[in-house]
Amino acid sequence: MTLFTPVAASLALLLALSMIGVAAARSAGALVYLGSAVGTAVLLISGAIALLGGGEPLSAALPLGVPWIGARFRIDALAAIFLVIVNLGGLAACIFGVGYGSHESAPARVVPFFPAFLAGMNMVVLADDAFTFLLSWEFMSLTSWALVMAHHKEPGNARAGYIYIVMATFGTFALLLAFGLLAGRDGLYAFDAMRAAQESPRLAALVLALTVLGTGSKAGLVPLHVWLPLAHPAAPSHVSALMSGVMTKVAVYGFVRIAFDLLGPMHWSWSIIPLVLGAVTAVLGLLYAILESDLKRLLAYSTVENVGVIFIGLGLALAFKANGMPAAAALAMTAALLHALNHAAFKSLLFLGAGAVLSATGERDLGKLGGLIHRMPYTSAAFLVGAAAISALPPLNGFVSEWLLFQAIIVSPELPQWGMKFLVPAIGAMLALSAALAAACFVRAFGITFLGRSRSNAAAEAREVDRFSVGAMAGLAALCVLIGIFPGIVIDALGPTIRLLAGGQLPTQSEVPWLSIVPLTASRSSYNGLLVLLFMAISGLLAAYAVHTFASRAVRRAPPWDCGTPVPDPITQYTAGSFAQPLRRVFGPLLFHARETVDMPLPGDTRPARLTVSVRDLVWELLYQPVVDAVLLAADRLNHLQFLTIRRYLTLVFAALILLLIVVAVWQ
Amino acid sequence: MILDTLVQGMQMMLVLALAPLLTGLIRKVKARLLRRQGPSLIQPYRDLLRLIRKEAVIAENASWLFRAAPYAIFAAIWVAAALVPTFAAGLQFSWSADLIAIVALLGSARFFLALAGLDVGTGFGGIGSSREMMIASLAEPAMIIVVFTLSLLAGSTQLSSIAGFMQSADVGLRVSLGLALISLLMVAIAENARVPIDNPATHLELTMVHEAMVLEYSGRHLAMIELAASLKLLLYVSLIACIFVPWGMAGTGHGGPAAYAVGLATWLGKLALAGFLLALFETAIAKMRVFRVPEFLGAALMLGLLALLLRFVSRSM
Numbered sequence: 001m002t003l004f005t006p007v008a009a010s011l012a013l014l015l016a017l018s019m020i021g022v023a024a025a026r027s028a029g030a031l032v033y034l035g036s037a038v039g040t041a042v043l044l045i046s047g048a049i050a051l052l053g054g055g056e057p058l059s060a061a062l063p064l065g066v067p068w069i070g071a072r073f074r075i076d077a078l079a080a081i082f083l084v085i086v087n088l089g090g091l092a093a094c095i096f097g098v099g100y101g102s103h104e105s106a107p108a109r110v111v112p113f114f115p116a117f118l119a120g121m122n123m124v125v126l127a128d129d130a131f132t133f134l135l136s137w138e139f140m141s142l143t144s145w146a147l148v149m150a151h152h153k154e155p156g157n158a159r160a161g162y163i164y165i166v167m168a169t170f171g172t173f174a175l176l177l178a179f180g181l182l183a184g185r186d187g188l189y190a191f192d193a194m195r196a197a198q199e200s201p202r203l204a205a206l207v208l209a210l211t212v213l214g215t216g217s218k219a220g221l222v223p224l225h226v227w228l229p230l231a232h233p234a235a236p237s238h239v240s241a242l243m244s245g246v247m248t249k250v251a252v253y254g255f256v257r258i259a260f261d262l263l264g265p266m267h268w269s270w271s272i273i274p275l276v277l278g279a280v281t282a283v284l285g286l287l288y289a290i291l292e293s294d295l296k297r298l299l300a301y302s303t304v305e306n307v308g309v310i311f312i313g314l315g316l317a318l319a320f321k322a323n324g325m326p327a328a329a330a331l332a333m334t335a336a337l338l339h340a341l342n343h344a345a346f347k348s349l350l351f352l353g354a355g356a357v358l359s360a361t362g363e364r365d366l367g368k369l370g371g372l373i374h375r376m377p378y379t380s381a382a383f384l385v386g387a388a389a390i391s392a393l394p395p396l397n398g399f400v401s402e403w404l405l406f407q408a409i410i411v412s413p414e415l416p417q418w419g420m421k422f423l424v425p426a427i428g429a430m431l432a433l434s435a436a437l438a439a440a441c442f443v444r445a446f447g448i449t450f451l452g453r454s455r456s457n458a459a460a461e462a463r464e465v466d467r468f469s470v471g472a473m474a475g476l477a478a479l480c481v482l483i484g485i486f487p488g489i490v491i492d493a494l495g496p497t498i499r500l501l502a503g504g505q506l507p508t509q510s511e512v513p514w515l516s517i518v519p520l521t522a523s524r525s526s527y528n529g530l531l532v533l534l535f536m537a538i539s540g541l542l543a544a545y546a547v548h549t550f551a552s553r554a555v556r557r558a559p560p561w562d563c564g565t566p567v568p569d570p571i572t573q574y575t576a577g578s579f580a581q582p583l584r585r586v587f588g589p590l591l592f593h594a595r596e597t598v599d600m601p602l603p604g605d606t607r608p609a610r611l612t613v614s615v616r617d618l619v620w621e622l623l624y625q626p627v628v629d630a631v632l633l634a635a636d637r638l639n640h641l642q643f644l645t646i647r648r649y650l651t652l653v654f655a656a657l658i659l660l661l662i663v664v665a666v667w668q
Numbered sequence: 669m670i671l672d673t674l675v676q677g678m679q680m681m682l683v684l685a686l687a688p689l690l691t692g693l694i695r696k697v698k699a700r701l702l703r704r705q706g707p708s709l710i711q712p713y714r715d716l717l718r719l720i721r722k723e724a725v726i727a728e729n730a731s732w733l734f735r736a737a738p739y740a741i742f743a744a745i746w747v748a749a750a751l752v753p754t755f756a757a758g759l760q761f762s763w764s765a766d767l768i769a770i771v772a773l774l775g776s777a778r779f780f781l782a783l784a785g786l787d788v789g790t791g792f793g794g795i796g797s798s799r800e801m802m803i804a805s806l807a808e809p810a811m812i813i814v815v816f817t818l819s820l821l822a823g824s825t826q827l828s829s830i831a832g833f834m835q836s837a838d839v840g841l842r843v844s845l846g847l848a849l850i851s852l853l854m855v856a857i858a859e860n861a862r863v864p865i866d867n868p869a870t871h872l873e874l875t876m877v878h879e880a881m882v883l884e885y886s887g888r889h890l891a892m893i894e895l896a897a898s899l900k901l902l903l904y905v906s907l908i909a910c911i912f913v914p915w916g917m918a919g920t921g922h923g924g925p926a927a928y929a930v931g932l933a934t935w936l937g938k939l940a941l942a943g944f945l946l947a948l949f950e951t952a953i954a955k956m957r958v959f960r961v962p963e964f965l966g967a968a969l970m971l972g973l974l975a976l977l978l979r980f981v982s983r984s985m
Contacts, residue, residue, distance in 0.1 A: 403772075536747050
């Protein structure tokens with residue numbers, strides 16, 4: 001029995017569950033989620049087995065699809081690691097869904113598409129020819145679109161779905177062209193043939209550009225990110241977790257598959273595109289997130305940032321690989337893939353936490369939350385772990401991948417090109433800026449949501465969510481801690497993938513004493529998350545014990561001090577907007593045209609004073625609005641073509657025919 | 669092995685024991701410069717003792733996070749301070765966290781301090797947290813750029829290796845090192861909430877940053893936070909000393925009672941000198957408005973970037 005039997009069986013299970021969902025969404029919801037959990041668990045284990053088995057490629061072909069292409073599937077080391085990432089997030093979302101599903105107002109719009117969406121993402125990862133890949137990609141896009149539109153009557157969701165489907169179509173179109181170029185004149189659509197083919201440098205550059213467009217639009221690279229913060233929050237929360245935590249990783253997979261596997265050797269200068277786009281994405285994504293006051297949209301913008309971080313790693317790996325530095329390329333690639341895994345863990349966790357808050361309070365506006373740490377202790381603890389992990393704080397997992405990325409940046413002076421010697425440290429500075437902004441963003445997100453006093457009755461009366469939801473969050477939180485303190489095990493497991501993609505590998509981490517990680521050599525740098533955690537735990541507990549034993553343990557509860565003027569009204573607290581105000585004043589005027597106007601009434605006037613803040617999304621205004629305007633204008637102008645007589649239509653057809661014949665004649 | 673552990677443990681206890689003394693020294697020098705008598709050198713120890721013996725008054729709606737945060741902050745900063753070489757480089761656990769990890773550990777402490785500021789839900793706590801995160805989001809990149817510059821020169825992010833490199837003869841005077849030093853000093857002033865960014869002695873509410881966050885704390889919790897702040901100051905002084913004036917410090921693999929004694933004596937001298945200079949600087953300058961801080965830190969960031977780009981230019985100028 002090869003590994004394909006359980007994989008195919010679980011994919012069939014997911015599709016069958018989708019059918020069950022169509023038939024009985026309301027009564028069989030929990031069954032569908034539990035069944036999907038089984039399916040993703042099997043896929044997760046299969047991926048892990050393939051990875052630990054050294055990543056020897058396994059192929060299978062099915063007599064489906066286009067006759068002369070067929071449908072090919074393949075599990076190699078790259079597919080295996082992404083199987084693990086996809087199904088890790090998928091499993092957590094399924095378990096969360098069991099509890100969350102009972103709150104769903106329109107289960108018939110969610111339950112059938114959920115397992116189909118999972119199956120689609122897995123099929124993208126498994127596909128081994130362009131046709132199957134694109135078909136699965138579109139299947140994934142359409143099922144997720146249906147899930148985004150589940151609550152289409154809520155304001156804004158219909159627009160979100162519309163923009164999403166336009167951007168998804170655009171992305172697939174770019175990928176279609178990329179694969180068309182890769183297949184060449186003979187139409188060799190199997191990935192094996194593409195691997196063997198040698199593209200001319202100019203063609204390969206075009207393919208890479210199209211791939212950045214196609215996968216970047218799905219992953220949310222600036223400026224292709226506009227749909228993401230609209231569509232991800234519009235879906236039900238466990239689907240948001242899947243879209244943000246997992247589907248963006250499938251897009252990263254698409255980029256890695258084409259750029260590192262299918263395309264031949266690269267020129268170093270192409271790495272500038274992912275590097276620069278990644279850095280811009282990382283910083284802008286977080287600045288958007290800091291200004292956002294909707295919890296789920298804030299998380300979606302933070303996904304944009306993390307995709308940027310992953311693309312910085314991939315760009316570095318491209319640069320090192322093109323210059324024949326396999327060890328450094330392996331380091332950058334490890335950082336990128338580890339960050340993809342980490343982000344799948346903590347972003348799924350944070351979206352599930354936002355979902356728990358949403359189902360407990362009905363609110364996702366930060367201005368109406370607060371004080372939930374008293375009402376929802378488990379959710380708040382799990383969210384705190386996720387927030388600390390995504391802020392790259394040691395000893396959690398987010399820090400490990402950012403640390404590896406910094407180490408890769410420090411190798412950059414060994415690059416022979418002067419441009420890269422200067423560019424990469426500047427990229428590193430932007431990465432550092434985004435890491436620091438992430439901490440500010442998540443202090444704000446956690447602090448305003450869970451700490452302080454409740455800003456609405458709904459928040460004051462919130463109840464902790466059910467056991468399944470808490471279990472899913474706790475599992476992901478535990479994973480964040482475990483990867484943070486035992487990163488060496490994960491890095492070793494990534495080994496086969498890294499060898500396949502980068503041509504080099506990191507030192508075997510299990511041979512390093514004390515479970516430290518050593519990216520290049522021990523004298524250069526090392527980090528030990530376990531020891532850092534142990535030191536912190538021991539010194540913190542010792543200090544607490546000593547103070548409590550030898551000094552005082554008396555506690556008195558009293559009203560807040562607040563410099564002697566405590567006001568009981570929660571309105572006197574800092575809000576999401578006031579917390580972001582200093583950062584808005586620093587970064588806003590340049591990047592968002594942020595303006596503040598104070599309308600202060602004259603003395604004697606009794607109307608209230610007003611502070612108005614305007615923030616503009618320049619990416620949308622400068623890039624998308626002109627396109628929208630042009631399309632509307634063209635539609636308006638061409639409208640009269642609908643009302644011609646039959647003679648004119650015949651003339652038009654004839655003219656078109658002549659024109660095409662001329663084109664063909666000139667072409668030949 | 670056991671001896672190595674003992675030396676590492678000694679360093680950990682040493683930084684803890686000396687941190688309040690450095691704070692006391694700075695206060696004393698500042699007072700003398702203002703022609704005041706000033707409190708005694710050991711006043712910070714007395715304050716800490718008094719605070720931990722008192723009962724802690726906690727706001728009615730404070731959560732577990734509020735009570736746990738002081739210990740978490742103290743632990744993170746203490747561990748970070750113990751990993752910075754003081755009298756000797758290459759101690760037993762010095763490899764468990766490099767300079768980037770030490771910066772990130774301080775980030776962890778700040779994360780919990782800012783959350784604690786928001787926990788009770790008062791206006792002042794919010795002011796402090798939001799300003800602290802704004803300052804940090806500019807200071808941390810500047811710090812990381814300085815780290816980049818140093819590690820690109822030394823070929824390592826391990827503090828012991830960087831110190832070893834700086835002790836070696838072939839460093840020479842470099843423009844980029846000078847710029848990195850200025851940038852690091854500016855970051856250190858901002859990170860430790862010193863004048864002109866923040867005033868550790870202020871009680872004028874609207875100008876407070878660090879003090880505003882800890883306004884609700886009292887008793888032993890306040891003591892932990894004060895001690896952590898002293899430790900952080902000591903950490904930054906040791907960090908700057910071990911990178912830019914590493915002379916006298918016992919090098920990696922050159923340990924021994926005599927070398928440790930020399931290292932200890934020079935380190936104490938460096939601490940005293942740094943404390944005196946900081947007091948002098950603080951007395952000579954006025955605190956700036958909060959929204960001038962981004963310009964100050966932006967300058968630090970730019971100097972760091974310049975240092976990074978100029979590292980190729982001057983080798984032996």
